[in-house]
Amino acid sequence: MEKANVASQARMMSKLMRVVTGVAYKNKCTLVFINQIRLKVGVMYGNPETTSGGKALAFYASQRINMRRVIPEAKDPVSEADGGKVHFKITKNRLAKGNPYVQGDYFYLYGVGIDSVCRMPDLLEEAKIVTKSGSWYKWKDENGKEQKVNSKTSFTNLLRTDNKLRERFESELEGCDNLIQAMSESEIKSIEAENEVLNDEFGSEDTEIATE
Numbered sequence: 001m002e003k004a005n006v007a008s009q010a011r012m013m014s015k016l017m018r019v020v021t022g023v024a025y026k027n028k029c030t031l032v033f034i035n036q037i038r039l040k041v042g043v044m045y046g047n048p049e050t051t052s053g054g055k056a057l058a059f060y061a062s063q064r065i066n067m068r069r070v071i072p073e074a075k076d077p078v079s080e081a082d083g084g085k086v087h088f089k090i091t092k093n094r095l096a097k098g099n100p101y102v103q104g105d106y107f108y109l110y111g112v113g114i115d116s117v118c119r120m121p122d123l124l125e126e127a128k129i130v131t132k133s134g135s136w137y138k139w140k141d142e143n144g145k146e147q148k149v150n151s152k153t154s155f156t157n158l159l160r161t162d163n164k165l166r167e168r169f170e171s172e173l174e175g176c177d178n179l180i181q182a183m184s185e186s187e188i189k190s191i192e193a194e195n196e197v198l199n200d201e202f203g204s205e206d207t208e209i210a211t212e
Contacts, residue, residue, distance in 0.1 A: 010054025017060040033057055047190070059198040066093035076107065077118035077156070081111040089183065091191050103181045117159050117166065121152050124169055127176040132211060142168075 024031050035051045046100045047056040051058065058064065066089040072080050085107050093100035109115045121137060124130040130139045137155045159166045183191075 007054065010056065010099070013053045014056040017056045018081075021060050052150065055198055058092075059193075059202050061092060062094045063090070065089070068090050068133065070105075072107070077152075078107040078109065078115065083107055083112075083115065089187075097180070099182060099189050102180050103183055104181050117156060120159055120166070120169060120173075121155050123173055123176075127173060129169065129172050131174075 020031065023029075035053065035057070037049050038052050040048045068087050070085050070087050072078055072083075072085040076085060078085065085105055087103070087105050089103040090096070090100055101184050107115050107118050121130070125132050125137075125141075130137050132138075135151050136148050137150075138146055138154070141147050149158055159169070
């Protein structure tokens, strides 16, 4: 512990990312780094949160996702006893078309993992793919005949068991841009300012390597 130098991990990550970026690209490999949030010492104004390991990983990464576990609300489809809720923000995305700064929530169940079905009834209703009348969910099948299910629970269970119907609804939801939650202008400005600092600090030479 006495031999540990200040910022030694940050210098190591800076050298590592210069090499591993090119190697991953040539081998068509995707690398996923999991980091944790820390608090900056002595910060009185602004956001005191940061990630460990220096700024090299943040600069070289093609995508960055800020994820936080939040307590499920009463209206959410998953209770705290059955699973949990995670809020995510896309703070960097070089592969996105249009606005890369979006956010959203997803749910997971203990012993199962991410549950992509529990929110589908609400998303289908928002996208107007399915209409809701009272407790009834109504839609038209491939032949144009009206189908309906009573209660949200029954509709969710149907989506879990009927793979063909679920895949059809998933493909229709993919083209619905109005379901994406954009960040506020203040959040976007803060993220862009942080990215500009990274670009200025690492210089144009590193930018060419990262985007090669």
